[in-house]
Amino acid sequence: MAEENTIFIGKKGTMAYVLAVVTQVNAGAKDVTIKARGKAISRAVDVSEIVRNKFLKDMKINNISTSTEELSSEEGGPIKVSSIEITLTK
Numbered sequence: 001m002a003e004e005n006t007i008f009i010g011k012k013g014t015m016a017y018v019l020a021v022v023t024q025v026n027a028g029a030k031d032v033t034i035k036a037r038g039k040a041i042s043r044a045v046d047v048s049e050i051v052r053n054k055f056l057k058d059m060k061i062n063n064i065s066t067s068t069e070e071l072s073s074e075e076g077g078p079i080k081v082s083s084i085e086i087t088l089t090k
Contacts, residue, residue: 006033007020007033007034007047008035010040011040017034017047021056022056032088034087035085037081038081038083045086048088051088059088061086061087064086068082069081
């Protein structure tokens with residue numbers, strides 16, 4: 001899957017990411033991956049549901065994968081952060 005069809009969820013408003021997904025699909029992408037970590041996971045789920053229910057009703061969830069990533073904290077110790085990857089397919 002092409003990396004340019006990946007939307008990384010951060011601190012922006014939900015609709016900014018919805019617009020990014022819709023833009024990718026309108027540009028010809030067959031599938032779009034939404035990735036998020038930590039507290040942004042709920043926003044990633046919201047984005048995928050808004051896209052599917054309001055804007056692109058023909059999109060289907062192709063795959064959802066969850067994992068735990070180990071990052072280094074500011075103190076230098078390791079911390080575990082949950083992550084999610086949702087793939088929407090036309």
